[in-house]
Every structure is written in structure tokens, then in C-alpha cells.
Amino acid sequence: MPNTPTEDVPGEPRTVMRRRAASAGRSSQEHVVETVGGAGTPSLDEVLDRAGGRTAGDLPLREAVDAVRDDRDRRS
Incomplete structure (x- = not known):
């Protein structure tokens, strides 16, 4: 475990962390190590921001629904 000093964390945040x-x-x-280690995983807001920048496909909804149903029927 790396030495990660926590004594410099101020008042209330330090209490909550402990x-x-x-x-x-x-x-x-x-x-602290576990929390910072999760920094590589995008937050929900980051995922939604990325998703919001994507354009929608050009397949009509009805065709998409039919394709999903056909696929589901083939598997059962």
C-alpha cells in the first residue's frame, strides 16, 4: 500500500472520509487509494455527456423493433 498522507485533508471532508x-x-x-483508483471509470455525467454528443441512427423505430423481435424469436 502506498503511503498516502491524509492529515492535510481539511475538517469536515476528513471527518467524512474517516x-x-x-x-x-x-x-x-x-x-483514498480505492477512491482515487476509481478515477479511471467515467462518472455517470461523463457517460451521458459522451452519449449526448452522438448522432442517432437512421433506422426507423418500427424496423428496429421488428429486427429485435425477429432476433428474439429466432433465439427462443
């Missing part, structure tokens, strides 16, 4: 770590049975350092 409480969350304790409730998960981890040290404050372990909690």
Missing part, C-alpha cells in the same frame, strides 16, 4: 473508511472496514489511506 467515517466512510471505518464503515467499510478500511483505513483512511486504503479508502
